[in-house]
Amino acid sequence: MNLKEFAARIGLSQTTVSRAMSGYPEVKPETRARVLEAAEKLGYRPNISAQRLATGRAGAIGIVFQGGGRFGPHSSEFMGGLSTRLQKDGIDILVSTVETQDEEEAAYRRLAASKRVDAVIVHTTACTDTRIALLQAQGLPFIVHGRSEAQEPFAFLDIDNFGAIEAATRHLAGLGHRRIALINGDIAHTYARDRDAAYRATLAAHGLALDPALAGHGEFTDETGFRLMQAFLALPSPPTAVIAGSMMSALGAMRAIRIAGLAVGVDVSLIAHDDVFPYLSPDNLVPALTTTHSPIRAAGERIGDMVLRLLQGEAPETLQEIWPVDFIVRGSTGPAPA
Amino acid sequence: MNLKEFAARIGLSQTTVSRAMSGYPEVKPETRARVLEAAEKLGYRPNISAQRLATGRAGAIGIVFQGGGRFGPHSSEFMGGLSTRLQKDGIDILVSTVETQDEEEAAYRRLAASKRVDAVIVHTTACTDTRIALLQAQGLPFIVHGRSEAQEPFAFLDIDNFGAIEAATRHLAGLGHRRIALINGDIAHTYARDRDAAYRATLAAHGLALDPALAGHGEFTDETGFRLMQAFLALPSPPTAVIAGSMMSALGAMRAIRIAGLAVGVDVSLIAHDDVFPYLSPDNLVPALTTTHSPIRAAGERIGDMVLRLLQGEAPETLQEIWPVDFIVRGSTGPAPA
Numbered sequence: 001m002n003l004k005e006f007a008a009r010i011g012l013s014q015t016t017v018s019r020a021m022s023g024y025p026e027v028k029p030e031t032r033a034r035v036l037e038a039a040e041k042l043g044y045r046p047n048i049s050a051q052r053l054a055t056g057r058a059g060a061i062g063i064v065f066q067g068g069g070r071f072g073p074h075s076s077e078f079m080g081g082l083s084t085r086l087q088k089d090g091i092d093i094l095v096s097t098v099e100t101q102d103e104e105e106a107a108y109r110r111l112a113a114s115k116r117v118d119a120v121i122v123h124t125t126a127c128t129d130t131r132i133a134l135l136q137a138q139g140l141p142f143i144v145h146g147r148s149e150a151q152e153p154f155a156f157l158d159i160d161n162f163g164a165i166e167a168a169t170r171h172l173a174g175l176g177h178r179r180i181a182l183i184n185g186d187i188a189h190t191y192a193r194d195r196d197a198a199y200r201a202t203l204a205a206h207g208l209a210l211d212p213a214l215a216g217h218g219e220f221t222d223e224t225g226f227r228l229m230q231a232f233l234a235l236p237s238p239p240t241a242v243i244a245g246s247m248m249s250a251l252g253a254m255r256a257i258r259i260a261g262l263a264v265g266v267d268v269s270l271i272a273h274d275d276v277f278p279y280l281s282p283d284n285l286v287p288a289l290t291t292t293h294s295p296i297r298a299a300g301e302r303i304g305d306m307v308l309r310l311l312q313g314e315a316p317e318t319l320q321e322i323w324p325v326d327f328i329v330r331g332s333t334g335p336a337p338a
Numbered sequence: 339m340n341l342k343e344f345a346a347r348i349g350l351s352q353t354t355v356s357r358a359m360s361g362y363p364e365v366k367p368e369t370r371a372r373v374l375e376a377a378e379k380l381g382y383r384p385n386i387s388a389q390r391l392a393t394g395r396a397g398a399i400g401i402v403f404q405g406g407g408r409f410g411p412h413s414s415e416f417m418g419g420l421s422t423r424l425q426k427d428g429i430d431i432l433v434s435t436v437e438t439q440d441e442e443e444a445a446y447r448r449l450a451a452s453k454r455v456d457a458v459i460v461h462t463t464a465c466t467d468t469r470i471a472l473l474q475a476q477g478l479p480f481i482v483h484g485r486s487e488a489q490e491p492f493a494f495l496d497i498d499n500f501g502a503i504e505a506a507t508r509h510l511a512g513l514g515h516r517r518i519a520l521i522n523g524d525i526a527h528t529y530a531r532d533r534d535a536a537y538r539a540t541l542a543a544h545g546l547a548l549d550p551a552l553a554g555h556g557e558f559t560d561e562t563g564f565r566l567m568q569a570f571l572a573l574p575s576p577p578t579a580v581i582a583g584s585m586m587s588a589l590g591a592m593r594a595i596r597i598a599g600l601a602v603g604v605d606v607s608l609i610a611h612d613d614v615f616p617y618l619s620p621d622n623l624v625p626a627l628t629t630t631h632s633p634i635r636a637a638g639e640r641i642g643d644m645v646l647r648l649l650q651g652e653a654p655e656t657l658q659e660i661w662p663v664d665f666i667v668r669g670s671t672g673p674a675p676a
Contacts (some may be wrong), residue, residue, distance in 0.1 A: 060432065060454075067425075071414050071415070071417050071418030072414060072418065072616070072617075073411065073414065073617060075414060076409050076410060076411065076413060076414030077409070080408075080409030083403065083409060083433060086435065087405075087435040087437065092433060092434045092435075093432070093434075094398065094430055094432050095421060095430060096430045097421035097422070097425040098425065099425065116398075116454075221616060221617060222616070222618075222619070222622070223616075251617060251622070255622060278410065279410075280560075280617075280618075284560070
């Protein structure tokens with residue numbers, strides 16, 4: 001049974017049937033339910049190409065990564081959540097990988113022109129991010145994972161990076177630590193700037209001096225965590241506490257602490273930001289890690305939801321969420337050594 | 339400068355220029371080099387949509403996952419390698435996520451009909467995999483990551499799963515272990531069947547009896563590794579050695595061994611298959627893990643290469659590779675306890 005026959009059989013136009021069965025419901029929920037029920041009963045399976053032609057939709061959401069090397073634990077958790085949500089509406093994800101910022105912008109222009117995607121997800125945002133104005137100018141709908149400054153309002157989901165690092169720093173200061181280090185990401189990114197701001201503000205609020213040698217930056221990998229921690233421990237006056245920007249950085253930091261013959265949670269307190277990797281639980285480490293906790297998979301799922309709402313016509317300024325971050329105390333933090 | 343102007347300027351047809359500049363070189367290397375050099379010099383940047391229309395190519399490779407939950411450490415490493423290679427030729431990856439095997443087959447039909455991808459990657463192959471005949475019937479080019487039985491030859495890349503588990507089992511038998519457990523994947527999959535066959539054959543070759551209670555199956559997660567190891571240790575006669583199918587399973591197994599008050603490498607020897615996760619190095623665990631080693635990221639990169647060669651007209655039967663697996667002895671294996 002083709003679309004024409006099916007539409008005639010249930011007394012609706014081909015366009016209404018296509019729209020009802022497409023991923024983007026633009027018809028009344030009752031009509032949609034009726035069409036889906038009839039399709040099930042009559043064994044009608046839509047030809048997606050024809051349907052997309054009829055609805056003018058590509059049925060795919062785009063995401064661009066700078067460098068195939070960027071595909072790692074964070075991106076797979078995010079993609080897992082995003083695809084879990086989009087799958088329910090039969091929407092695919094088009095992954096473009098590019099080398100540079102220029103190539104990324106060219107990729108958006110290309111995606112907008114070729115109509116191969118209905119919207120894109122922008123991630124790893126800079127404090128001032130040229131991609132936002134570019135996408136607005138191209139008329140390509142988008143959701144930002146993160147935040148940025150922009151003239152026009154846009155849809156975004158971010159976590160409260162400031163609140164997370166504020167809670168972590170306050171906890172350590174309360175335990176008497178006076179030399180607290182931070183393993184942060186590239187400060188050009190909004191999340192890293194927010195974390196840095198929270199770190200500085202909370203140190204100041206507790207009357208603690210800021211030592212630039214204790215603020216480290218780099219990619220959230222085991223290797224960088226190890227290298228930065230070794231550098232901290234080599235200082236004339238090493239830190240007694242460290243906040244690691246990710247579980248990956250924390251693994252490297254723990255190794256460096258152990259190699260130096262020190263005990264985590266006794267000689268050096270450690271807090272990690274946990275994006276929640278199913279295979280790397282802070283409870284399973286020895287000692288269990290104190291964390292700021294916010295699952296990136298859940299964020300991906302929610303962003304899938306938001307992008308569908310955006311395509312259904314919701315205004316970008318009504319699609320803005322900032323998620324609180326839980327602070328969970330475990331065994332890796334203790335009083336500052338005397 | 340548009341395609342027409344550029345082609346006229348360098349005295350070639352628009353089709354030749356498009357083909358030369360597309361990801362799929364179908365023109366002589368000298369011509370391609372000449373076109374690219376002229377484009378660079380004259381500042382010509384192709385309109386990808388027009389180019390794709392001219393070449394009849396989608397410029398994307400498809401990959402289907404069953405369940406968004408399947409996006410995990412293995413898939414991100416594979417995708418990282420694949421995208422690193424495809425990026426060099428400006429090829430995107432279209433990710434479809436489906437719930438069931440039926441939906442996966444419908445997705446391939448849809449991809450073949452809509453011409454949104456030029457080829458697909460098939461992974462997690464069953465011993466008899468209906469997807470292969472389906473794709474051959476649809477005329478949609480594909481590369482298999484893994485192996486399967488099929489009537490017609492097809493392109494694939496697999497690792498030597500038999501050789502890997504044979505080496506691991508032989509090593510343990512040589513150390514005097516007589517109760518060796520295996521944490522394997524779902525036996526319906528080719529890799530799991532190959533590993534199971536190697537385990538059985540090598541036990542038999544050393545005159546060791548096969549105990550079905552020591553052959554565990556499940557997903558390669560920390561949790562399943564933990565659960566299976568706890569079950570092994572609860573047996574009246576527990577194993578003195580275990581082969582874990584992945585680093586993730588090994589993490590769970592190590593935890594179960596420790597919780598039982600036993601020492602890894604002393605009371606229970608442990609070998610893991612290592613697909614190479616940058617944040618989870620067997621050298622960093624305590625004790626360092628003995629592994630069978632084969633990077634899944636490199637396999638993704640190679641498959642990207644193979645898919646481009648397939649699209650350039652190479653015959654599937656000339657694109658078949660089985661990679662050997664290294665066996666690396668570290669501290670987690672030792673003589674069987676007396």
